[in-house]
Amino acid sequence: MPSADIVTAAVLVIGDEILSGRTKDKNSGTIASHLTEIGIRLREVRVVADIETEIVAALAALRARYTYVFTTGGIGPTHDDITADAVAKAFGVSIGVSPDAEAILKAYYDGRGLELTDARRRMARIPAGASLIENRISGAPGFMLGNVIVMAGIPDIMAVMLEAVTPLLATGARMLTATLSVNRPESEIAATLEAHQRRYPDVAMGCYPYLFEGRPASELVLRSTSPNRLDDAAAMLRTEIDRLA
Amino acid sequence: MPSADIVTAAVLVIGDEILSGRTKDKNSGTIASHLTEIGIRLREVRVVADIETEIVAALAALRARYTYVFTTGGIGPTHDDITADAVAKAFGVSIGVSPDAEAILKAYYDGRGLELTDARRRMARIPAGASLIENRISGAPGFMLGNVIVMAGIPDIMAVMLEAVTPLLATGARMLTATLSVNRPESEIAATLEAHQRRYPDVAMGCYPYLFEGRPASELVLRSTSPNRLDDAAAMLRTEIDRLA
Numbered sequence: 001m002p003s004a005d006i007v008t009a010a011v012l013v014i015g016d017e018i019l020s021g022r023t024k025d026k027n028s029g030t031i032a033s034h035l036t037e038i039g040i041r042l043r044e045v046r047v048v049a050d051i052e053t054e055i056v057a058a059l060a061a062l063r064a065r066y067t068y069v070f071t072t073g074g075i076g077p078t079h080d081d082i083t084a085d086a087v088a089k090a091f092g093v094s095i096g097v098s099p100d101a102e103a104i105l106k107a108y109y110d111g112r113g114l115e116l117t118d119a120r121r122r123m124a125r126i127p128a129g130a131s132l133i134e135n136r137i138s139g140a141p142g143f144m145l146g147n148v149i150v151m152a153g154i155p156d157i158m159a160v161m162l163e164a165v166t167p168l169l170a171t172g173a174r175m176l177t178a179t180l181s182v183n184r185p186e187s188e189i190a191a192t193l194e195a196h197q198r199r200y201p202d203v204a205m206g207c208y209p210y211l212f213e214g215r216p217a218s219e220l221v222l223r224s225t226s227p228n229r230l231d232d233a234a235a236m237l238r239t240e241i242d243r244l245a
Numbered sequence: 246m247p248s249a250d251i252v253t254a255a256v257l258v259i260g261d262e263i264l265s266g267r268t269k270d271k272n273s274g275t276i277a278s279h280l281t282e283i284g285i286r287l288r289e290v291r292v293v294a295d296i297e298t299e300i301v302a303a304l305a306a307l308r309a310r311y312t313y314v315f316t317t318g319g320i321g322p323t324h325d326d327i328t329a330d331a332v333a334k335a336f337g338v339s340i341g342v343s344p345d346a347e348a349i350l351k352a353y354y355d356g357r358g359l360e361l362t363d364a365r366r367r368m369a370r371i372p373a374g375a376s377l378i379e380n381r382i383s384g385a386p387g388f389m390l391g392n393v394i395v396m397a398g399i400p401d402i403m404a405v406m407l408e409a410v411t412p413l414l415a416t417g418a419r420m421l422t423a424t425l426s427v428n429r430p431e432s433e434i435a436a437t438l439e440a441h442q443r444r445y446p447d448v449a450m451g452c453y454p455y456l457f458e459g460r461p462a463s464e465l466v467l468r469s470t471s472p473n474r475l476d477d478a479a480a481m482l483r484t485e486i487d488r489l490a
Contacts, residue, residue: 013290016449016451016468017451017453017466018274018277018290019277019286019287019288019289019290020277020278020281020287020420020422020468021274021275021276021277021278021279021280021281021287022278022422022466023453024271024274025273025274026269028270028292029263029266029269029270030266031266032263032264032265032266033265033266033267034266035266036265036266041264042264042265042266043264043293043294044264044291044292044293044294044299045258045263045264045290045291045292046289046290046291046292047273047289047290047291048288048289049288049289050451054289076431076452076454077431077432077435078431078434078435078438078439078451078452079435079438079439079442079450080450080451080452117432117433118436119431119432119433119435119436120432122435123432138461154454154455175265177265177267186321186322186323186364187322187362187364187365187367187368188362188364189323190322190323190324190364190367191363191364193323193324194323194324197324204261205324205325206261206262206295206323206325207321207323207325208262208268209321209399210399216383221262221267223261223265
């Protein structure tokens with residue numbers, strides 16, 4: 001796809017099981033890393049319950065604001081899987097069994113000697129105008145409608161759908177990262193880092209504390225789309241930190 | 246605290262490092278499980294960047310809608326830690342070094358033979374009117390202002406702050422859970438589950454697929470605040486599932 005300068009995205013995780021704490025969401029972290037790698041800026045994540053009005057409202061807010069919205073969860077065969085209907089409602093389009101999706105499911109179940117029951121056919125319900133996203137693990141496809149990409153909640157299946165949809169996405173300049181590990185607590189380098197940030201306003205700088213052999217240490221993370229500016233800023237910062245008493 | 250019937254909450258995770266995928270958010274899962282245990286319903290999670298306008302907008306939306314908002318991240322000593330200022334702005338109150346917070350930090354650093362530098366004192370900046378939340382790991386306190394609870398981003402520190410603030414929270418009826426494991430794919434039990442859900446509209450039912458010894462299986466999760474209704478619904482559902490061909 002053509003490259004735009006800045007391409008943005010949100011993730012919308014759909015599922016009561018995440019909000020109850022029963023299932024820990026791994027998908028948004030996987031999507032975050034992937035989007036950073038391919039040059040899409042993830043700007044927001046939301047998790048909402050399996051309630052149609054909540055999903056529709058979140059979709060409306062997010063798809064107006066970001067280049068893409070990636071949803072996970074709620075596209076299975078049971079009554080609590082309402083994502084496809086909510087997406088149709090958010091776009092004001094109809095929804096029904098897609099012949100293409102039905103053919104994919106039929107081939108998948110035929111190959112396993114299983115019948116395409118009504119419950120399984122429910123997974124072929126796709127909003128009008130959507131393109132299917134291949135699921136090479138378990139057949140039932142995801143889909144993309146406008147700027148909304150609808151994927152499964154099971155992490156392995158989400159991952160193959162994300163891979164399948166990637167060639168269709170516009171991407172922008174990749175955000176590059178340089179990381180400096182410093183054997184000092186954040187508070188000892190805060191002033192140096194802040195002054196350095198003022199000198200390089202185009203290089204975003206963050207400080208993340210951690211414990212190293214039981215003592216507080218810091219990781220300094222610098223981010224920029226320009227490799228030269230990033231190298232410069234990182235090298236200068238290293239020098240300044242090493243100079244500290 | 247007094248018990249209300251339904252107490253709701255949102256989690257607001259603040260941090261570029263989560264959105265870039267560099268750090269995987271564990272805090273919202275921890276908070277989700279804890280709130281479920283103590284009788285608070287988590288209704289929404291959002292992750293936003295270290296940008297003041299984003300944090301203020303999310304706080305305004307979430308605190309108007311839910312009983313409590315729990316934030317994590319952005320309260321350290323470096324320039325990229327802007328959560329306390331954003332909370333002050335969201336409430337329209339001033340922010341400055343709190344004598345109580347400063348005394349806590351001074352005692353903490355004195356005990357370690359360290360100086361309370363300006364960078365460390367920055368962690369004593371607390372919005373006017375907020376109550377402090379104890380941090381028994383690393384001194385620097387969290388705080389609660391109105392219905393917003395502000396906690397650290399480091400998971401161990403977040404956990405002790407969550408524990409410390411819990412006695413101050415109103416809680417409601419606990420949502421109880423019954424789980425049935427079924428050695429069948431979702432699609433084979435979908436119709437049974439949907440009919441059962443219609444018979445017990447007050448018991449929320451979800452179906453979550455997983456692999457058992459390489460074959461698709463399902464977990465049925467039933468949730469209700471009434472132990473009797475939950476036991477009834479779970480026992481009847483087990484009977485119906487076992488009766489399937």
